[in-house]
Amino acid sequence: MFKKFVLSMIAIIIMATVNVVVAGADDKIIKIDGSSTVYPITEAVAEEFQKAKRGAVKVTVGISGTGGGFKKFCRGETDISDASRPILKKEMDVCKEHGIKYVELPVAFDALTVVINPKNDWIRSMTVEELKKMWEPAAQGKVMKWSDVNPKWPNHKLSMFGPGADSGTFDYFTDAINGKEKASRGDFTASEDDNVLVQGVAHDKYAIGYFGLAYYVENKDKLKAVPIVNKGTTKAVSPSLATVMDGTYQPLARPIFIYVAEKALTKPEVKEFVTYYLSNAAKLTKQVGYVPLSKAHYDQAMKNFNGKKLGTGFGGKNEVGVRVDELLKRESHL
Amino acid sequence: MQKSKSELQTEIKKRIAVIKFWDRVFLIIGLLSTLVGLVLLFTLMADLFVNGFPRLSYKFLSSFPSRFPEEAGILSAWAGSFLVLLVTALASIPLGIAAGIYLEEYARKNWLTDIIEINIANLAGVPSIVYGLLALGLFVYFFKFGESILTGGLALALLILPMVIMATREAIRAIPNSIREASYALGATKWQTVQSHIIPYSTGGILTGVIIGLSRAIGETAPIITVGALTFIAFLPTSPFSSEFPFISFKWLFDPFTVMPIQMFNWVSRPQQEFQLNAAAAGIVLMIMTLLMNGLAIYIRYRFRRKIKW
Numbered sequence: 001m002f003k004k005f006v007l008s009m010i011a012i013i014i015m016a017t018v019n020v021v022v023a024g025a026d027d028k029i030i031k032i033d034g035s036s037t038v039y040p041i042t043e044a045v046a047e048e049f050q051k052a053k054r055g056a057v058k059v060t061v062g063i064s065g066t067g068g069g070f071k072k073f074c075r076g077e078t079d080i081s082d083a084s085r086p087i088l089k090k091e092m093d094v095c096k097e098h099g100i101k102y103v104e105l106p107v108a109f110d111a112l113t114v115v116i117n118p119k120n121d122w123i124r125s126m127t128v129e130e131l132k133k134m135w136e137p138a139a140q141g142k143v144m145k146w147s148d149v150n151p152k153w154p155n156h157k158l159s160m161f162g163p164g165a166d167s168g169t170f171d172y173f174t175d176a177i178n179g180k181e182k183a184s185r186g187d188f189t190a191s192e193d194d195n196v197l198v199q200g201v202a203h204d205k206y207a208i209g210y211f212g213l214a215y216y217v218e219n220k221d222k223l224k225a226v227p228i229v230n231k232g233t234t235k236a237v238s239p240s241l242a243t244v245m246d247g248t249y250q251p252l253a254r255p256i257f258i259y260v261a262e263k264a265l266t267k268p269e270v271k272e273f274v275t276y277y278l279s280n281a282a283k284l285t286k287q288v289g290y291v292p293l294s295k296a297h298y299d300q301a302m303k304n305f306n307g308k309k310l311g312t313g314f315g316g317k318n319e320v321g322v323r324v325d326e327l328l329k330r331e332s333h334l
Numbered sequence: 335m336q337k338s339k340s341e342l343q344t345e346i347k348k349r350i351a352v353i354k355f356w357d358r359v360f361l362i363i364g365l366l367s368t369l370v371g372l373v374l375l376f377t378l379m380a381d382l383f384v385n386g387f388p389r390l391s392y393k394f395l396s397s398f399p400s401r402f403p404e405e406a407g408i409l410s411a412w413a414g415s416f417l418v419l420l421v422t423a424l425a426s427i428p429l430g431i432a433a434g435i436y437l438e439e440y441a442r443k444n445w446l447t448d449i450i451e452i453n454i455a456n457l458a459g460v461p462s463i464v465y466g467l468l469a470l471g472l473f474v475y476f477f478k479f480g481e482s483i484l485t486g487g488l489a490l491a492l493l494i495l496p497m498v499i500m501a502t503r504e505a506i507r508a509i510p511n512s513i514r515e516a517s518y519a520l521g522a523t524k525w526q527t528v529q530s531h532i533i534p535y536s537t538g539g540i541l542t543g544v545i546i547g548l549s550r551a552i553g554e555t556a557p558i559i560t561v562g563a564l565t566f567i568a569f570l571p572t573s574p575f576s577s578e579f580p581f582i583s584f585k586w587l588f589d590p591f592t593v594m595p596i597q598m599f600n601w602v603s604r605p606q607q608e609f610q611l612n613a614a615a616a617g618i619v620l621m622i623m624t625l626l627m628n629g630l631a632i633y634i635r636y637r638f639r640r641k642i643k644w
Contacts, residue, residue: 029590033564036603043566044401050568060590061566063600193603195610218605288401289605 028269033062034069034082037110037168037212038256040288042082045277048284052276057269066168067091070259074100079264080274083257084110084168089316092334101262101334104312105274105301106255106324107281109291111213111244112173114226114252119205122146122153125227125236128177128251134160134208136178140185146206154206160188161200161209167192173210176251176320198222213239214289228252244291251321255293262310278302293324300328310334382621386614394615398568399597403608406601408616410567414483414591415552415623417571421487421587422551426495427544431533433495434502434540439528458496465493466560474561481562483571484587489557494547501543505536538638545631549624555595565600567592594620 032042039061046059064072066083073081074095086104087095095102114131116123133139133149146153163170165182175181191197194211201207202222216225216239227236230250243249258277264270278298285292293301311332314322337345397407441447469489479485509532517527571586594616601613 031590039565039600040401040604043399046566047398047400047568055569058569059566060564062562062564194605195602212605215605218607284401 028057028267030057030059030080030264030267030270030273031078032060032080032082032258033064033072033078035066035084035168035256036063037066037084038082038107038258039063041108041256041281041285041290042080042258042277044284044288045273045280048280049273049276053269057273059273065166070094073102073259073261074098076100076261076263079261079267079270081259083259085171085254085318086257086314087259087312087316088318092312092316096334101310102259102312103262103305103308103310104332105258105260105278105305106293106297106327107258107277107301108256108285108293109244109253110172110256111239111249111253111291112169112176112210113213113216113239114208114210114228115201115216115223116208116226117201117203117205118222118224120224123226125229127229128231131177131228132179134158135162135174135184135188137183137185140187143185156206159200159204159207160185161197161207162188162190163194163197163211164190164192169210169212171318172254173252175318176254181318213244213291217289241286241291245294247323253291254320255322255324255327260305262308265308274305275302278305297324297328300325304328379621382614382617385611386616386618389611389615390618394612395619399566399600400568403604403606403612406609406612408594408597408619410570411592411594411597411616412619412623413570414563414567415593417483417586418486418490418558418591418593419548419552421484422490422494423544423548425488425491426498426547429491430495430498430544431502431540434499434506435528435532437499438503438506439524439532454496454499458500461556462493462554463556463560465489466557468492469557469561480588481564481590482588483591485561486558486563486591486593489561490551490554493554493557494544494551497547497550498540498544501547502536502540505539505543506532508539509535535642538635538642541638542631542635545627545634549627549631552593552623552627553595553620555593555599558593559596563596564590564592565596594623 030046032046042061046061050057050059061082062069066085069078069081069083070087070091071094072078074091074097076098081102087102114126130149134143143149144158145155146158147155148158162173162184165184170184171181174184178184189197189200191200194215197209197211198215198219201209202219208226216223225239227238228249229236230248232250233248235248237243237249239249239252244253247253258274260270260274278301281298282292282295292298309332311334313327313330313332315333394407395412396409397405398409399411400406437447437451441450466489469485469492473479473485473488474481479488513531513535514527517531522530567590571589571591572583574582574584574586598613598616598620601609601616604610
């Protein structure tokens, strides 16, 4: 009796296993991975897209970071990669090695905000040079007071807050301000959790810090954003939806991207998803606290996508102060 | 010079007073040390409850993640956690118990078993991320299980296997030798002795160890992220039961998944305050799951202890 039961259980298990192997890939799954900066936008698009398709297509989104995402993408494990910076030379090489071709599509702006305490009454605006004096590696142990940066500022200890070295925000800020990625002084309070930075600056009159614009927008009552002097026009520009979109808030705003694998485009659901992404990005981006591109940008991106414009417009390195309309028309390379 | 009797007495009394003073000092230090842990724990729990409790609802448990904090829920997260733990339990319990019984009842004491024992003790202290890397290489790339529930469950099974083995051995060691001898005296073979005496008597201890291992596994994030658990999943794994022959399906084993700690971490790192509340609410659910499991462990131990008399 017992033996019969065991035997029939084993038979059922074997059949079920066979079933799995035979009916392996009938599901429509779109696999996305990559940057945590782009994640909220992709999540919003995935949420809406799945609702619109009534569950017929499954979308998964992971957070492996831009670098980790490209690793999987270039091995052919994902269909789309979220990226807060362009693909780098060494990543392009890996992609080439595995025969992965891709379309590069900007989807939104990511803007950094330099913030100070609301009680700070000596800062009206700052220049990139002043920020550099404060944050460059040479400032470590030397620039310790506000007056060390500018003699007109108070002779009081400077408390600095910034994201940790694993963050894309840190990479971009150091590149845009100090001129070299990851080149920064090390003696500041670093946290991967931006909410910690918000608290730090909100409770210290002599504090300064930087992080993504979305965190400033959510905490406007506790913080003050520093207008940054635009090098071209020499006018101080406050970060806002309008100034990021029209390109005057520079150099602390950059486009962020999705990379779509060419071979994934043979799947109609991926094509449909990307089209949906670009058509709805303007609305969804704002909802999650990011700055959208202009309509003309999205139209041009759609054109690039439909025309299968393969490769990156950057040539394998990061670039500060890039203009999206110009980028989209550049010649691109794989 | 001789001290008078009364002088000696006062000196002894003084010494006793000093010793008693130190005795009390240590008592207070000990009490304070205990309180630090407890107070911290209670503050954390109170904070979690105050923040998260208003968000707890049936809807929170039955919704998928969303960009709108008030619509977001943890359905895919807790379903993922549950299924991963199921795989973990199914894999680690038979392996761990078999290994424990072998080491305790069958293995000869020689250098080989010594090495195995030292290794198992060491494995229990290996950081969990290392198991994640092992699982990534072995299950994802070598066996090609993909970034699936199966991989996640097996990774955690590796992680808690040393704990299950140790718990099994402790439980078996607590069985008096007279039981084994009595069994052999009646002509039972080794397997008969193990099957009808050793296993039933040690079940309580083994299950306790298993559940404590599982309640550690449920909070693990590092190995699960390493093997490729995802953050946004707005669908459930394939149902294990189907209307067609053969009625059960193992397809869910190969489905992508997310787990509770990952969902919490994602919400904590969002700028919107409301997501922080969601994270707190998810924390409460996770804590209740852990407490329930620990409670079950205590109950099982109590039940089995009561049944056995020797």
